[in-house]
């Protein structure tokens with residue numbers, strides 16, 4: 344039984360160079376399109392935290408996370424997760440504050456409202472979870488990073504101002520996220536309020552109010568007087584009912600990091616919004632490259648809690664580093680594997696950063712230099728005689744300037760071979776050959792692996808090409 348190297352990499356969900364490097368460490372020099380036997384593949388897989396069972400590769404992620412679908416009978420009703428969007432100054436913050444302060448449960452429990460990035464309010468015995476950071480940009484930034492699932496977007500439009508540029512952006516962001524839109528026509532207390540005009544304008548963006556035969560609920564409100572806020576919350580609950588939102592509270596928690604910061608006394612602090620399962624004190628958590636145990640959990644009322652079920656936002660202390668807002672988090676059963684996965688993720692991050700200025704060719708060299716991404720141009724020199732290698736090394740390295748350092752990382756006599764290409768691949772180098780040719784292996788590998796090999800007969804031509812490329816004056820090769 345055999346497997347192609349690139350196939351192994353994709354099954355392991357790692358970069359192919361990662362697999363090639365591990366193979367090199369095991370003493371096997373192979374390219375990404377070559378086959379290796381299963382025993383070798385297993386060794387590589389294990390090096391990367393995966394496990395091979397009956398010739399099936401199980402990745403570290405699959406071993407760590409419970410990915411089974413929840414059976415219907417385990418699902419319970421959950422509260423809606425709501426985000427507030429709209430143009431600046433139309434009243435997003437005022438509405439969020441009004442709703443929070445109207446919540447009686449916070450004072451009943453003896454807590455004091457805390458701004459942790461999200462809060463839950465109780466309306467007629469049902470909960471609604473609000474994301475406390477208004478605005479579509481924060482929302483989309485978070486959504487693009489992870490699995491932040493919001494169910495409903497409240498689009499705030501000031502009745503005296505109508506639809507403005509950020510209202511339109513918000514509409515498009517909400518549509519892209521496939522969330523249900525409810526419109527809050529705010530500032531109804533103002534004498535200049537004109538809700539009919541707002542509704543008219545909404546139709547121009549495909550949002551047709553219910554009373555005009557469409558499916559968009561419009562709630563006239565005033566964040567100043569509080570008028571209409573209760574009715575709006577009722578509409579949120581009604582909409583949530585129709586969405587039939589469910590979660591399974593009886594499994595390990597997973598969800599999204601809403602906010603994070605480093606507290607001087609308590610260390611890394613993260614606000615987590617549980618989206619499925621229940622998070623408990625003492626659980627092992629992984630969020631991006633942060634790992635740790637839940638030490639202390641506090642809710643949005645500042646009270647210590649021991650568990651947080653679906654849609655409950657909590658502040659958690661205990662992670663070893665500060666995760667990024669928008670990261671997915673998960674509670675896991677195996678701490679050792681979680682630490683291994685974090686190591687793998689950190690490594691991948693570094694590789695990613697490295698790659699930023701890695702795939703360099705003489706043709707894109709100048710652009711990369713301009714963007715400040717390229718600090719060093721690594722070159723591999725192969726030539727027919729030793730004298731040429733040394734001459735070229737010196738001439739090329741002399742081209743270094745303030746912006747970029749030219750460095751010959753490897754120079755030798757002989758044809759360009761597979762190990763040259765692998766080195767180039769791993770270090771982002773360009774290969775320059777004098778009076779030599781790549782052998783067949785190297786040619787195939789370089790084509791597949793996007794490594795640039797430039798061949799010359801005259802040393803001066805090579806130096807001139809690099810010099811011109813550094814000035815952005817190289818005529819592209821056709």
Ligand code: GDP
Pocket residue numbers: 429430431432433434435436437438477529530531532533564565566567568
């Ligand atoms: P945001 O930028 O959308 O978060 O808007 P804010 O909540 O900060 O509100 C912007 C301004 O509008 C503030 O001065 C609020 O006091 C005012 N404002 C918000 N809602 C109302 C309202 O319903 N009526 C009136 N008259 N003013 C409001």
